[in-house]
Amino acid sequence: MTHYDALETRSPQAREAALMAALPAQIAHAQSKAPAFADLLKGVDAASVNSRAALAQLPVIRKYELLERQKASRAAGGNVFGGFSTLGFGPGMTRVFASPGTIYEPEGTRMDYWRMARTMFAAGFRPGELIHNCFSYHFTPAGSMMETGAHALGCTVFPGGIGQTEQQVAAMAELQPAGYIGTPSFLKIILEKAAEMGVALPSVRKALVSGEAFPPSLRDWMTAKGVDAYQCYATADVGLIAYETAAREGLVLDEGVIVEIVRPGTGDPVPEGEVGELVITTLNPDYPLIRFGTGDLSAILPGTCPTGRTGQRIKGWMGRADQTTKIRGMFVHPGQVAEIVKRFPEVRKARLVVTGEMANDQMALHVETGALSDEALKARVSEAVRDVTKLRGEVHLVAAGSLANDGKVIEDARSYQ
Helix, strand or coil: CCCCCHHHHCCHHHHHHHHHHHHHHHHHHHHHHCHHHHHHCCCCCHHHCCCHHHHCCCCCEEHHHHHHHHHHHHHCCCCCCCCCCCCCCECCEEEEEEECCCEEEEEECCCCCCCCHHHHHHCCCCCCCEEEECCCCCCCCHHHHHHHHHHHHCCEEEECCCCCHHHHHHHHHHHCCCEEEECHHHHHHHHHHHHHHCCCCCCCCEEEECCCCCCHHHHHHHHHCCCEEEEEEEECCCEEEEEECCCCCCEEECCCEEEEEECCCCCCECCCCCCEEEEEEECCCCCCCCCEEEEEEECEECCCCCCCCCCCEECCCCCECCCCEEECCEEECHHHHHHHHHCCCCEEEEEEEEEEECCEEEEEEEEEECCCCCHHHHHHHHHHHHHHHCCCCEEEEECCCCCCCCCCCEEECCECC
């Protein structure tokens, strides 16, 4: 068995048809059972949202907006989840978790609620194995995410949690788990501590890591120690989004989410291959987030995974989309840059570059256009910059395709020394 299930190898056309067929029902469900979406999607005909083009017309709900709604609801003595959950406390909700902010997330009772078994299988874990889980079990859902996935896969879990490095080493030496799940940095600490203690950990030969960057240098360091580590990308809001495979060519998208890449500060999908913000629509009926902006940057990779999995792939985590910065005492955010671009059909994309030293800010908007010598366009864009941001700035007309494909809409290149 080389794949977790048949969903991973269905044709891209069949997958897309299934996702788009499920979308209208999920939107209708969110409108009727989640008060926040009844408000956010008021007037939307759920049955008509059966394509990516139609989905792209719906508003993006970003993390800070989710937090604001939760806080407002709690302050008024209302729903702690801000009206986003379709579940209430009781037998249908096993746990409540808290993420920094504080944002509260519900956990329902369905098997593999966070859909983590798929990424564990891709990382090499198999039924009947013991997994040493070093994600936190308190406040945040990471520990439970992994444990419920492991149980769905048919594995036993040692709930190691965080800290207590020497005890972690001792437990691994005695229990002989098949592998580790947790942050990559903590696995490195454990392996170094084991070497320092002179304790061999011969059973730990695979790992699933997440929660922080996993650079190739660290992956290679672990491989040299005899541990094959794979990463996944998940959030406390939607669970698994994408996962690494043995091909190590990007991350394959999970089967239970619809993923869009949009220009930061907007809800507009970017062309395939361009870096933008990951926006997720989950098919989870208990917490039906529709067009949830993760705030993370990535890009779609062309083609499919050499392992035979046919889902789309992303490059992985490429930074944060929220590039809001303060310039001369005024906050400027990516949405304002997008608003300027939309005023001019001659402009494809733009990048606001802030330079200078503290208290001497200078900003210049670089805009991609085919009209490089159009001084009238330059003047009109300059007016728009002042109108939208309330700040003066230079405008540079640059050739199409010349701006870096890194998802940056605002580049803060100031010197803070």
